[in-house]
Amino acid sequence: MNGSELKRVGFECNDPEFNWKRGEYTATLVCKAFVYNPSQNNIEISTVSVKRWSVDNPTLKDSLEHAWVVKHPDAIKGSETGVITSENTAHAGLTTLEKDLFGAYAGISIEYVISPQNSTDLTFTGFDTTIIKQDDSDLILNVGVIVPTVLLGEVVELPTVARIIWDFGGPIVLRKIVDELLG
Structure with a gap:
């Protein structure tokens, strides 16, 4: 057994x-x-690398780092499934996140x-579709400097802003305010 028997059985x-x-x-x-x-024999894995990758959302693609971090088992035992993990980090500002990424x-x-x-x-090539999410509690604190100007006409301390936003409906109200601010 030389490894040519390996079969990709899933990707997510x-x-x-x-x-x-x-x-x-x-x-x-x-x-x-x-x-x-x-096969019944273990297959030793020397290396695994990402040869090529694509993302059909151009904003997410541009926000990802160029290199993927790949982790793999040293061997895949006979009659078992091994998992190869590929990781990448996306970076975005608030405007890009709200206008182009969130919910896409x-x-x-x-x-x-x-x-x-x-x-x-x-x-092997794998394909999956994802939905882009965000932590709304982070958003509340980040736009806290912008929101008081809209709600109160003046800037107040950040903890007060977070409390005001939460009291008025939390992330749902905040999303509407941010949508208005960002056009």
């Missing part, structure tokens, strides 16, 4: 959720390829190369 990506970190919104996109070893669907395609020890490389 998470729904990336943007959170406020270090002055920007970030979301981790995690995709998993499930690879089955139908994105088709993700990843072509990866598995290099079993003592065998020819295998190429």
Whole structure:
């Protein structure tokens, strides 16, 4: 058994959720390829790499880093399934997140190369569709400086702003305010 028997039996990506970190919104996109070893022998894996990838949402594609971090098992045991994980981080500002990303669907395609020890490389492609999410509690705190000007005509302290927004309906009201502010 040399590894050529490996079969891709599944592929999925998470729904990336943007959170406020270090002055920007970030979301981790995690995709998993499930690879089955139908033989009775273990197949040692030397390397796995992302050869090519695409995202059909241009804003999400532009927000992703260029390199993917790939994690794979050292071996896939006989008659078992191994999981190959590919991760990438998206970065966005508030306006881009609200106008172009939040609630949008994105088709993700990843072509990866598995290099079993003592065998020819295998190429697999996986595709999944995700929906882009965001943590609304982060949004409340981030736009807190803008909202008081609209609601009260003056700037007040951030904890007060968060409390006002929450008291008036939380994320639903905030989303309407942000939509108005961003046009």
